[in-house]
Amino acid sequence: MTAVGPVCHIAPVTTITPKVPVNIPAVPPAAQATLNSLQATVNTLRQIIIIITGQQANNGQPQSAAQSEPGGSFTQASVTKVTKRIFQGNDPTSSNFVDVEYVTQLAMDNNATKSTWTYNA
16 A cells, blocks of 8 residues: 655745726717717727727736727718707797707718718617
């Protein structure tokens, strides 16, 4: 019979990577009634989500310059606008009115994925 001596378990060396704070863009103010403002707001919110969800790199660390930004960036492909006159008290004989221009359809292209999304109001 073979005797076995006591076994001492030595835990493997664990490398602990400290988390480093990541700069996150500030949440933008509400978009103005212009396409450029809306586009800037959407792209900033998209960038915040990418960083928070860790899609930017390991442990949310910034990517190296050699890596490209995941998802690319959106640019406007087309826009359809409509102008509607709104009268005070819904009375078309009223001299008080405002003309409101709004977007009924907006198409955006993603440069990296070569995809397009369309918004229909």
